Amino acid sequence: MMKEGGRVDVRTSSGAAYPVVVGPGVSRDVPGFAGEHAPGGGIALVSDSNVDPLHGRRVAQACREAGLEVAPAVFPAGEASKTREQWARLTDALLAAGLGRDACLVAVGGGVTTDLGGFVAATYLRGIPVIQVPTSYLAMIDASVGGKTGVDVDAGKNLVGAFHPPAAVVADTELLDTLPARERREGLVEAVKHGAILDRGHLETLHRRRVALLDADAGAASEIVLASVALKARVVSEDEREEGYRQILNFGHTIGHAIEAASAFALGHGSAVGLGMLAEAEIGEAMGVTESGTRDRLAEALDGLVAPPDSSVDLDRVLGFLGQDKKVRKGRPRYVLLRRLGEVAEGEGWTWDAPDDLVRPAVRRVLGVS
């Protein structure tokens, strides 16, 4: 049963809820959801230049066959497209197609597409519904659930955006088949994070199903995506706007973002967050907050998922980016710390300050600098 997928309902701050449907072949439900949220019969289908020929056009065709009018809006694949300029270009394409407030936007793709398409929907005529159709592990497990949308600017990633919960998320695990091996590996790190902060059993399932998951076996993928979404839903239903509890989803991300930036984004997001989790577990242990041995067990859970940083990722550069983190409070970076695997330690508002002389060696160790 579980392996065939299922459905999770995520509550939003306004008291409404949206469904996340997970399973092999569920993208056949997209025309139904789109019709429900586009009373005017018009939809925008946003996709990137890689995913459009693989999946976007097929979904568009299915929507047309269901009687919907489809305006395709395709942008060049890659994180470099997650900009205000592409957002403006896509918005203008929707306006040129004459889509009104009674239209909806369907975003088919990875995290860049769900973030960018979501932000277009959030601001189009002050907001139209978005149906997220994630095609990567990262987007299924993390990006498409929770309502965060946005773009990057020169000053940093995701600094401009909006909270815009989707009308529905349709995660068809058969689409993972076209996902490059590197993206499969990187995306599964966020599933490890969900286990690390909320459910030790989830980590065990991940470990047991590792090979099938990296093969993009649709059954294994459905099981793990559904479980991960259910864990994330518990958190964002409680605190959609990251004013408190939702911050626990940033475990590994304070140091992870700094490593990612220090690598000039050559290192994948998953790898950077994986290394960040290891460093933050070590800091927690050194502070006496995290149960001893947690870092080593987390390293086992991440085995085979994380690429090592190359030697150009410099310790001082990482520490420099740490000071510019979005979560800085009174000039000091903040960390989510574990109590033990599967449980977060409640600090001051779910985050902790940490002594510099503990941060430095922990970062040095994950960078492999002696």
Add this chain to the structure above:
Amino acid sequence: MMKEGGRVDVRTSSGAAYPVVVGPGVSRDVPGFAGEHAPGGGIALVSDSNVDPLHGRRVAQACREAGLEVAPAVFPAGEASKTREQWARLTDALLAAGLGRDACLVAVGGGVTTDLGGFVAATYLRGIPVIQVPTSYLAMIDASVGGKTGVDVDAGKNLVGAFHPPAAVVADTELLDTLPARERREGLVEAVKHGAILDRGHLETLHRRRVALLDADAGAASEIVLASVALKARVVSEDEREEGYRQILNFGHTIGHAIEAASAFALGHGSAVGLGMLAEAEIGEAMGVTESGTRDRLAEALDGLVAPPDSSVDLDRVLGFLGQDKKVRKGRPRYVLLRRLGEVAEGEGWTWDAPDDLVRPAVRRVLGVS
């Protein structure tokens, strides 16, 4: 009492409420509100090149004296600044100032400033609080209350934006003193609209206090702004996102927007909406929906507030823009119609279709075309 101003609390869709404080001299409360919503102690002060020297700098100085760190962000005055480009420029100024999620934005100015500043706040780090300090009748009565923010694009006005309810609105009626006479007149038309749809007594007060209001007498202004805000608050508290009842605030706006666009925005927004209300009252009477004589009584209420369109505003051009209205449903423009002065007629979802052969003569008459 009333004349000294007061306070209205506006409920938002999330169940929270924000205060609208109205009265002579209340801008002295801005540092208090700013401090409350900027736990990090940093604020952005957004203002245009006209209002900054008149009021922006004084408010900024008062905030500094209260211990806040102020990053001023000034843009060129005028509707031409209500663009995605200015939005991006202001956003980058806030990022360069290092403002975090614990900052807030204070917008001091007219409707362009509250709309543009509000949209910057709505999308900065996925949303920071905005304190609206309106300095025009239009912004006090209409723009700063209700949470609509946004910018114009080539395809039309306010087509890109977000719903972002303010943390507080501080309407200091002493600031109206610097408002040009034309803007006073234009802005009061929205107060007439509030009376026309909700409260006939409000129209009578407006008429009685006309001269004092055009003189920007702070006492008269406080009375009428407070009453107008209370009327609007009743509506937006019920339907923040304009899914139903809030549409009644569009009375006069379907035809008004078309006239405004047909004049290439040479005609003021207030005048255009005033003419739109007259035409829509005439249509309602012809349809037998609106009590006979309503148009004439509305014309009295608008006497002296509305500038006539010049002869270049062409009937066919206006009818052409009507078909492109945001509120078009199934290709037909929709109209809010009155039952009688002070009461809206409930149609299909608060708006009505109207026969073209009734729309045409009603528009012709307000354009003064024989």
